[in-house]
Amino acid sequence: MEPKDIDKGTYRDEVAALFRTLPAMWIGGDNISWIGGKAWRTRVSDCRTQLGMVIENRHYRELDGSNRSQYRYLPVEYTLTAEVTQRATGRKQ
Numbered sequence: 001m002e003p004k005d006i007d008k009g010t011y012r013d014e015v016a017a018l019f020r021t022l023p024a025m026w027i028g029g030d031n032i033s034w035i036g037g038k039a040w041r042t043r044v045s046d047c048r049t050q051l052g053m054v055i056e057n058r059h060y061r062e063l064d065g066s067n068r069s070q071y072r073y074l075p076v077e078y079t080l081t082a083e084v085t086q087r088a089t090g091r092k093q
Contacts, residue, residue, distance in 0.1 A: 011036050015043040016051055019073030026058070030068040044071055 015036040018027065018029035029040065047053045054074045061067055 003058045012046045012050065015040065015046045016053065018030045018052065019047065019055065019071075020075075023073055023075050025070075026070040029071070032071060047073075 015032060018032065018035050032044065033040040044055060044057075048055055054076075055071055056070045056074060057069060059067060059069050
């Protein structure tokens with residue numbers, strides 16, 4: 001299949017599958033771009049808005065000055081567990 005034959009929904013679904021396979025694990029933007037193509041940031045946004053996925057992101061600067069992005073999917077179960085733990089211990093996770 002040629003890349004032009006793959007529609008946006010398919011890329012989005014592949015990115016969503018990646019996040020669901022690795023819940024709560026930070027995934028580098030370079031790895032997401034491998035699956036999501038050139039518009040991988042849009043695919044992440046679509047996962048949030050169209051699929052209702054809770055996806056966090058963080059940024060950091062490498063020693064060489066380049067910026068890096070990482071993203072992680074937090075399923076409802078993880079979010080609820082974190083809230084219960086926080087209430088019980090009085091600490092943020």
